[in-house]
Amino acid sequence: MNKETLARKLSSGDCLPLFQMADAVRLRYCGNGVHLRAIVEFSNYCSKNCLYCGLRRDNKKIKRYRMSPAEIFGAARQAAQAGIKTVVLQSGEEKAGLGELFPLIGRIKKELGCAVTLSLGEKTAAEYRALKDAGADRYLLKFETSDEKLFRACKPDSDYSARFDCIETLVSLGFQTGTGNIVGLPGQTVRSLAGDILRLKELAPDMISVTPFISNPDTPFAGTPCGDLEMTLRVLALSRIETPDAHMPATTAIRTLHKEGAGKALACGANVIMPNFTPILYRPHYSIYPGKESIIGDPSVSIRDILKMLEKMGRKVAPGYGHGRRHHTDSPL
Ligand code: SF4
Numbered sequence: 063m064n065k066e067t068l069a070r071k072l073s074s075g076d077c078l079p080l081f082q083m084a085d086a087v088r089l090r091y092c093g094n095g096v097h098l099r100a101i102v103e104f105s106n107y108c109s110k111n112c113l114y115c116g117l118r119r120d121n122k123k124i125k126r127y128r129m130s131p132a133e134i135f136g137a138a139r140q141a142a143q144a145g146i147k148t149v150v151l152q153s154g155e156e157k158a159g160l161g162e163l164f165p166l167i168g169r170i171k172k173e174l175g176c177a178v179t180l181s182l183g184e185k186t187a188a189e190y191r192a193l194k195d196a197g198a199d200r201y202l203l204k205f206e207t208s209d210e211k212l213f214r215a216c217k218p219d220s221d222y223s224a225r226f227d228c229i230e231t232l233v234s235l236g237f238q239t240g241t242g243n244i245v246g247l248p249g250q251t252v253r254s255l256a257g258d259i260l261r262l263k264e265l266a267p268d269m270i271s272v273t274p275f276i277s278n279p280d281t282p283f284a285g286t287p288c289g290d291l292e293m294t295l296r297v298l299a300l301s302r303i304e305t306p307d308a309h310m311p312a313t314t315a316i317r318t319l320h321k322e323g324a325g326k327a328l329a330c331g332a333n334v335i336m337p338n339f340t341p342i343l344y345r346p347h348y349s350i351y352p353g354k355e356s357i358i359g360d361p362s363v364s365i366r367d368i369l370k371m372l373e374k375m376g377r378k379v380a381p382g383y384g385h386g387r388r389h390h391t392d393s394p395l
Contacts, residue, residue, distance in 0.1 A: 068255075091387070100144070100339040106126055110217070112220070116349040142174040149174075164196040171197045202271065205226060212247060212249055259301050259304055267305070295330050310332045324371065
């Protein structure tokens, strides 16, 4: 589809046939299984100042934390004991060294048998290489918006080209690479979103994350309207149709925006859910946006709820590691 067609499908027409088509594409390319990835938000320190995000460095209202390696490993072990085969280690974009992470990545892989995904923001090529050498399998770095003017307005201390250079570096180093966008940023247009979908198609990443913007009162975007659920699902569905073999999560932000958001996302292209294994003590402080769906959920309870929902939908938890579909293996890499 070209930009005009995508913009038209985003802004008008019955969404049901679009969602049904995306669901059929998901079934054909990714099967019926839903991959579970355990997320551990191990630090909320961030050196950047994105206008939409509660972790921004100028937000003095949040209590900063960084989990110790033992705490991170404990959370990963809890995920492995729950049968989850991927641990996602996520933090703000810290300037601090990555030293403690290197042995931890190896331990999670060797001792727990889990694949490791990282989401740590922009790093140098040498740092990415060191993380890959330490054993990390995957890396998530969303471009957030492909609209350069909007990018500069929302991420004043990031460089648009450098962001895409980072994504290219990750791919060239052999990471299974994930990227994606935010839907509903103040000032975003339907054509911007159509551009995001085209950029995703061009990048052909292993994973795509489409999240709605949720306004955070402790940021410069306080009081602006949140992203629209239906628009988020339209972007998700069109991204699935245009990039059929990517893994796509029903994100926590979609689940936060609507209590049935996970089921709705799974019905229009998503095939991944990321239960939160961050210790409950720290969760309220990883406040990118308020009201996060997983803030109080015990992981075992949320997994039980996920299983119930999947059963109702005739879906099941996918076996194996759920590597990118172009990485033909089913063992930790
Ligand atoms: S979006 Fe990422 S880089 Fe920007 S402030 Fe939030 S955590 Fe930091």
